[in-house]
Amino acid sequence: MKLASLLLLSSFIILSCGERTPSKVENLTANIEGDGWSKWGPTLPIYLKGDSSVLFLSDYLLYEEILDSAIWRFSSDEGESIKMNIGDSQRVVIQPKPSEGIGILSLYTQNSSRDIVVLGSxxxxxxxxxxxxxxxxxxxVFIAGTMNGWSSWSTPLKRKDNGVWSTILExxxxxxxxxIITDGIWGVDPSNSDSISNGMGGWNSVLSIKEEGPPPVIHTGLYEKGIKIIGSEGVSVLCFIDDRFIKRVTLLSKESxxxxxxxxxxxxxxxxxxxxPVKNGVRGAEVLxxxxxxxxxTSxxxxxRRDWHSMIMYFLMVDRFNNGIPSNDAPVNDEAIMPIANHKGGDLTGISLKIADGYLQRLGINTVWLSPITKNAKGAWGxxxxxxxxxxxxxxxxHGYWPISNTVIDPAFGSRMEFDILVKMAHSEDMNVILDYVANHIHQxxxxxxxxxxxxxxxxxxxGTMNTERWDDHRLTTWFDTFLPTxxxxxxxxxxxxxxxxxWWVENSDIDGFRHDATKHIPEVFWRTLTSKIKKINRTKDRRLFQIGETYxxxxxxxxxxxxxxxxxQFDFNHYDAAVAAFAFDGDFNSLAKSAIESLKSYGAHNLMGNITGNQDRVRFTSLADGGVKTTGNGKFEGWTQNITHKEGGHGYEKMQLLISYLMSMPGIPCIYxxxxxxxxxxxxxxxxxxxxxxxxxxSEAATLSWTSEWTKLRSSRMSLIYGSTTIKAISTDVLEITREYLNEISIIILNKSKKEIEVNLHNHHASRSDLVILAGKGYITGNTINIPPFTAICIGKQD
Structure with missing residues (x-):
């Protein structure tokens, strides 16, 4: 197998020698006027922050487009609209808020127009x-919680004359x-008896904010003459083709x-x-x-791979993945560095070899995220x-996060030719390559x-205090370490x-996008400038790049x-924390379902948020799940001082398999570390x-690998798991049900994290029982019930 892989890799080397051949799309002329925006993709909806919000209209223009006018349509009544006053900065205030929870911002340029969805707060x-x-x-007294990213300093309470401490929040x-943090000490709110487990042996207080009314829900079906929209009477549906508003329909008594x-x-x-969909001023989840x-x-x-919703990402640390060329190994010869913190020899050719031998294809991923590959500082640091x-x-x-160059590849990882070979091999297998880019800091x-x-x-x-690791109160200026200038x-x-x-990487390589390190520590002007430059590449060379950030x-x-x-x-770390609490720490599935619903509301029903199994900054999920690492502390002490292995009886393997099944069933982009x-x-x-x-x-490791492959391939084969509407509910504290529907296809996923086999009645689903078949996982169907063994998951579904 190794010889065959080397022969295949050598064929790519021969083809890649000499000047880089432009890809097919790079030879295209500029996009046809009016169609360029479709190449960029539909404009992301605008989420208003309150009664009014400030927008930069340049965010919604393409390269060389000049905005002539803008109209804010804040009501379904066509007479209720405002022609906006556009200054040189193209910075405008959107007000009043949309009267029905959704409005349309129409932008007009010399040759085109687009209608942008605006969602009210x-x-x-x-x-x-x-x-x-x-x-x-x-x-x-301070409050820290999900509403402020658990910041210990950003939300102070003020003391009233009666001794009560309070604050006003949206x-x-x-x-x-x-x-509640009192004089630096964290604890639950003594005035609130409602609490939930924090998943780590402790408790958090909980505040519930009820909706003004139930959100409207619509379903779609494919028929001979079109798409049928089905919902309750009185629901209005605003219909768009990308950025073109086509019509508004209201469901009458026929409900379709x-x-x-x-x-x-x-x-x-x-x-x-x-x-x-919208009804009585309350909007429902988008259908895509x-x-x-x-x-x-339908298939x-x-x-x-350019359909970003279908991405399944795999994050690998180049130095730790696979050593393809041992001769370029470059460990630092310094006794102050323990082997665990030194170079191990992984390189770009090692990744290419794992494409050549089919490992990544068998795993079922279609997007490879590489840790930073640029030249880094040598020696011992920190x-x-x-x-x-x-x-x-x-x-x-x-690890690659201490750059001394932003464009030169570190010799320990390989050469420019070896990188180009990797990208070409990935593209030949319909895989994307995402490059980790470090902009916030450099090495001294x-x-x-x-x-x-x-x-x-x-x-x-x-x-006079040192501005290091001040992640929140000085997030735009703090240094990561004394040798890493921000x-x-x-x-x-x-x-x-x-x-x-x-x-430079966009213009001189065929990468498909960036993962941006330390996003929240970088001002917005950087991101707007970079994306504006990428739009130029998109407009002139028909290349669209995916950009995903890292923000806690x-x-x-x-x-x-x-x-x-x-x-x-961005990566959804709050959702991951909720998943860890549920799957690793035996938390309540009700809390996970609520967290997942909040994410869908915050980022959209069809968001592209990254849903991780873990990453390079966290304790391995399995070690948390099986108890190999205790929840006290951050896990670094255990990592340095203990030989952490799988803990028998902790069900770590099974819990990881459950997490994999969950991520492959949810909207967003699943990312396997x-x-x-x-x-x-x-x-x-x-x-x-x-x-x-x-x-x-x-x-058990082999079984987990097989399970992961089974569920990645399930996701890749089901339109409902990629584009379907989502219903998530906890049947009990230990049983979770996820339903995904797309046109005439339905997928039902049930996860059982209890220690016993459970039985679930399927009578609530409109699909005929005879139509449902087992697609993945473990369990069996008997009549109108499905049985799922302990610590496992199953997907059943139908497709016309």
Whole structure:
């Protein structure tokens, strides 16, 4: 097998020698006027923050487009619209808020127009008050929770004359877990008896905000003459083809409407029918139907890697994945670095070999996210130490996040030719390649810092304290470490240079997108500038790149970076935390269902958010799940001092399989962290970055690998799992049901994390029992019931 892989790889080397051959799409002329936006993709909906919101209209324009006028249609009544006053900055205020929860912002340029969906805020004004117990003696009181990204400092409470501490917040519908911090001490709210498990052996207080009314729900079906929209009487549906509003329909007593194929006909290879239901001022979840030359796509065979909703991502750390060329290994010869924190030899050719031998294809992924590959600092840097042990260690730059160049590939990872070969091989297998790009900081040895020290923020704050790891209160200026200067990306000369270096990869390689490190530590002007430059590439060379960011924080902070002028998506760490609590720590599925619903409300029913199994900054999921790493602390001490292995009886393998099934069943982009497909173990960084093992797997590891492959391929084969509407509900604390529907296809996923076999009645589903078959997982159907063994999942479904 190794010889065959090398021969296949050598054929790519021969074909790749000499100048890089432009890809087919790069030879195309500029897009036909009026069709370019379809190449960029439908404009992301605008989510208003309150009664009024500030917008940069340039976010919604293509390269060289000039905006002539804009009209804000805040009501279904065509007479209720406002022609907007557009200044040179194209910065406008959207008001009044849409009267029915949804409006349309129409933009007009010289040769085209587009209609952008604007969704009103559903937040409510809430006063949070607390008193009693430790609160009465407190000198300072703060609230930290899901509403502010668990920030310990951003939301203070004020003391009233009666001794009660309170604050006013705008909160979205749903449940908000929180704690009250008094004089630096965290704890539950003594004034609130409602609480939920935090999944780690403790409790959080919980505040519930009820919706003004139930959201309308619509279903769609494919018929001979069109798409039937089905819903309750009185529901209005706004219908769009990408950015073109086509009609508004209201469901009458028949409770259905036939949208004729003539209504959605167009000549584009890919467009999207978008349906937004609303009733009594409350909007429901969007329905999304991809079209091919105006016809609804009913088979995943008609999708490709450019259909981003169909992506299944695989994140690998290059140095730890596979060593293809041992001669380029470059461990740092310094006894201060323990082996766990030094280079291990993985490289770009090693990844190409795993494509050549079919590993990634068998796994079922179609998008590879590479850790940073640019040249990094050499030597020993940083220090880990803990008073509980004599063990200490410095670090090498094996991970790639300490750049001394933004365009030159580190020799330890390979050459430019080897990178081009990797991308070509991936594309030949219909896989995307996403590159991890570091813009926020550089290493102190980087020429940029040596030649322009004033391009960095100050290492010290005005009060003389060191500005390191101040992730929230100084998030745009803080340094990650004393040898990692944070760039002042608010300065034009700095963001211009750094966006140019990112664009270099677009212009000089065939990558398909970026994962952007430390997104929230970078000002919005950087993202707008970079995306504007990428739009130029899109407009002139027909290339569209996917951009996904990394932000830990509240949904409001995370979503603030997502728009058609900035990023396409971010990783949903709040959703991951809820999944860890449910699957690893035996939390309540009701809490996970509520968290998932909140994510769909915050980012959209068909969002592109990354849903992870884990990452390079977290304790391995399996070690949390089986108890190999305790929940106290951050797992670094255990990673450095213990030989963490699978803990018998902890059901770590089964819980990882449940997590995989869950992620493959939900909207968003599932992302497998390398090693999670075999339920690998480990503490926190760097123990969660062990060398990938492909051989000599034990039976449980092999079974987890097979399970992962089964569910990735299930997702890739079902339109309902990619584009379907979503209903998620907890049947009990240990049983979760997810229903995905797309046109005439339905997929029902049931997850059982209890220790006993369970029986679920299927009478609530409108599909005929005889039509349902088992598609993946474990279990069996008897009459109107389905039986699922303990610690497992099953998918059943039908398709006309």
């Amino acid at each position: 559903s937040k409510q004004i809430v006063e949070i008050s607390t008193s009693g117990g430790r609160i009465d003696k407190a000198k300072s 909160l979205s519908n749903g449940e908000h877990a929180y704690q 409407y036939l949208l004729n194929f003539d209504d959605i006909s167009n000549s584009r290879k890919r467009s999207h029918l978008r349906l937004y 139907v991809p079209l091919s030359y105006g016809s609804p796509i 995943t065979d008609d999708l490709d 220090l880990w130490e803990d008073p509980r042990t004599e063990i200490s260690s410095k670090f090498s730059s094996y 040895d980087h020429p940029i810092y040596r030649e322009n020290p004033d391009w960095a923020t100050s290492l010290y704050l005005p009060d 760039l002042d990306l608010a300065k034009p000369e700095v963001y211009s240079a750094m966006t140019d270096s990112a664009l 924080g509240s949904p409001e902070l995370i979503s603030s970076y997502i728009s058609s002028g900035m990023l396409d998506a 390398y090693g999670d497909e075999i339920a690998d173990v480990g503490g926190n960084d760097p123990d969660n970055r062990r060398v990938m093992r492909f051989n000599d797997l034990n039976d």
